[in-house]
Amino acid sequence: MSETTSSPEADDLTETNGEATTGSNGDGHKNRRRATAQSMAASQKEISVSEFFAKNRHLLGFDNPRKALLTTVKEAVDNALDACEEAGILPEIWVHIERVGEDRFKVGVQDNGPGIVRAQIPLIFGKLLYGSKFHRMRMSRGQQGIGISAAGMYGMLTTGKPVKIMSKVSKRSDAHYYELQIDTKRNRPDILNGKGEGVVIEPNDKGRRNTEKHGIEWVEIDHGTRVTIELEARYQRGRGSVDEYLEQTAMANPHVMVHYTDPDGSVWDRPRVTDTLPPEPREIKPHPYGVELGRLVGMLKETKAPTIGQFLIQSFSRVSPSIARKICEGAKLGVRTTPAKCERQEADAIYKSIQTAKIPAPATDCLVPIGEDLILKGLHQIIPGEFYAAATRPPSVYRGNPFLIEVGLAFGGTSPAQRISIDGLKEMLDASDARTLRQFLSMTFDGIGADAADKIIAASEMRPRVSPGKLEKEEIVKLHEAMQNVNLNDGQSMSILRYANRVPLQFQAAACAITQTVMGTNWRSYGLSQSRGSLPSGPVTLMVHMASVWVPFTSESKEAVASYPEIQKELRLALQAVGRKLAMFLRKRLKVKHEGQRRAIFLRYLGEVATAVHAINGTDREQLLERLMKVAQKRTASADAQFDDRGRPLEPTEKDFGGSVLIVDPASEPLEK
Amino acid sequence: MAKKSDTKPKLKPRDTETIEQIVSLANGIVTAAGGGRDLSIDIPTRSLANVRYNKTRKILEMGKGTNSRQLFNLSQAKSYMQTILVAQGASRLIGEGKSNSIRGLYYTLKHKIAPTSENTFEDQAECDPIIEDLEVILGSLREELHLFADNRGGMVGNIILEDSGDEINCGRMGSGGYAVPSIVEPEVIRFKECTAKFVLHVEKGTVWQRFNEDKFWRNNNCILTHGAGQPPRGVRRMLYRLHNELKLPIYCLLDNDPWGYYIYSVIKQGSINLAYESQRMAIPEARFLGLRSSDYERCALSDSVQIALNDTDRKRAKQIAGYPWFAHKKSWQKEIDKMLDNGFKLEVEALISKDISYVTEEYTPQRLKDQDWLD
Ligand SMILES: Nc1ncnc2c1ncn2[C@@H]1O[C@H](COP(=O)(O)OP(=O)(O)OP(=O)(O)O)[C@@H](O)[C@H]1O
């Protein structure tokens, strides 16, 4: 395929064509010559992937300094978790963000993973599209082989500083330290330290001295990897922040321990919720239905199988000899044809035949869901609420790729805006680039829509268009007070935490199949208010997780899930499952409320009755009243059943919902989270 | 548990009885509450479902049906409380030997229920039916509860009475007439002298005024009464006594509409609501003089007096036609059918529009002379 571009004959050919072109332009009504094929040929050359992504950094999630910081942390942490899990190690992660200049940060991420062998380090961190996950069908966070090198490249482009990697594979082995730059023209690593060889750090005192000498940042552990990237960035808390990413990651990964040092030097340690590693996802071969024609052509070229029949059986899952034969028959090819002899035409025939062949659905035991139990626990840890429900759907298949959907729902509790401290608020106001207070509120806090923002502003008696950075101290106090006191439940819209293979998706919500399906679900029938085609309102947080051997993202920055009908259907079913449970809870709560109101009405009249009876026959009023009250309690027993002996509401039990729910008495929760 | 009576006036036997009944109602509450039982009062049902038409006596009687009013029932809790309040109010009146108007009682019992802003009674319309309930619960007459209604309805004519010791000559009552009191029992009102030969009862005060101004009662030697719409118990009891004690026939001149029919029915057989009072109020011999459905044509009235029947009217008319005491009377069925046929109703005032004194000088005397009435 590459022959045409580089062969000398091709040049000749262009020459002749060029003549012809010049001739046809000879009527001379324009003096200035446009580009000729020759002149164009001079600038026609291979574009290196790194050059391409350096120019199109938004595709990788580096559209602005704030997002760049997040993406960098995210790529490093995702890799760390992937590596640990693949090696069967309970992940422990250190994230350190340090401010080194006005708009410069140093991001260090270390894991206790298996480490990386010396030879691979430069390629992994210094070459785009180099990775272990692309060619296999296995559920993992990373899948493209771009992530971490792209982050390194962005850092290098914006600060000129190299990416620093320290990695160690076992207690007694040497560690290796590299400082790398990416040669974007050639998409390959340049090793800057140790005379182009990197530095070896021995597992002894000498090594320790060396670590110090080279200024290597390293938390002393037996094995693991640390990557440090310096980059131009902006740090700001709130929606779409690093903090949010880490919090949400912790939620969906209850087996992970995180130590986070933020740019202000505060340390945030997030212990594990569970000590069990999720089961290892099985790797599977691609299913024939999922393969695209281009990929099939490539596979035919690469395969070592002697015959097409063998090729089909070996390269794909669920292809038995008889199915292979059927596919070949459909393509009008012999089973024994040599794959290498297959040209485009044959590949096309095989591709078409696959689509019509009857092939069993792929095995789905390759997917590892978070599980309803851990979803409930995780949600409860992060979101204070009264009711939690979870549903993990059985695996399904889109385009030959197994996937599954799970959903968690938290209802009630305070909105994030009401949990913030006054200092935190001050800080956010200072850092915000929102132009108006109204914009600040709805941009910074999840669940605050325009309505809620207006309510808060009205309550704080401020002008909606005032600039958030220009607030006086007393005004901030007032604003904070208003945020605590305004009832945000009505104006609050549902917030959605989206996950793909346990990685939080923080951007491009509108483009994501998850958001679209949530909006397309009728939540009114589950007791929430919702206007057509928008998110329902109410104090509800949804967590939606898609697990798949290949998550179909809408772009390389892995921010939104593409809308395949099969995926949307599963999403819908999972949402309905938790929706029904929510409806049950709301109904029961309403009933308790009604019973309570019923009792209140009875109680109201009892005093009158007791007084009148006393006036008629001289009965002791108080004693009669007490007895009447007792009867009233008995008669409104279902309101009573909801109170324990200390008079606290017990609410319906989890069993009532057929499991997979968590009910929390708000009064028994500690106020500080 | 009986109420301690310190310096209470000596009670009449009937009063003692009533108080005892109220006390036993209260005692029932104490016992039920003590036993953790449901609190409910059985109230004889005051609705069509629970009235019987006694064919021999030709009056409505209350059946044996009861409704239980429960304290621990959302829709009944308040009226339960109100019932006990009214009972307490009545027991106090009786105990103190005083009487009060139903309006007065309503004001005595009305207050805010602490700590809410809800009132025990929102208005008198809420209190009046509760009093009627208590009457049937205890089997007592309203006056036995020491309660009376406002004077309503008027009377003039050739009769002299004694009202609480004062002599009232109904032939000298000017244009206003004698206001019929709520309680007209022999203890209060005695008939002293009567030359009148019959009673003409009209529906409304305005029509009554026309008859009084035209001195119809003097010209025709009768008594003229009205009940300001549905006659109150005082007026009905007065008619009953005039009929039964003085043997005066009662003629009714009412509107030609379902409401007029119903008023006649109440005077004649008793009301559904107060069926327990029928035996001392219903006058099966009362006669219906008009207005008749045929009067529009017969009297050649102008079409401006027609009032179109609406759906409720039609429904009511059919209901009334089905009352057992009308069901077998051909003349009544024809009368009601004719009205439905006409598609309109007529008020007595329609006759006045023909000529101011047409109704007093021609229509009524003619009817009486011809003995042209419905029964
Ligand atoms: N911390 C680490 N420990 C061990 N191996 C790692 C680590 N980080 C990266 N790797 C290896 O380097 C490869 C490349 O990582 P990179 O992030 O560039 O791509 P990826 O994770 O495969 O895909 P994606 O572009 O979707 O992130 C990974 O496939 C993995 O094999």
Ligand SMILES: [Mg+2]
């Ligand atoms: Mg990665």
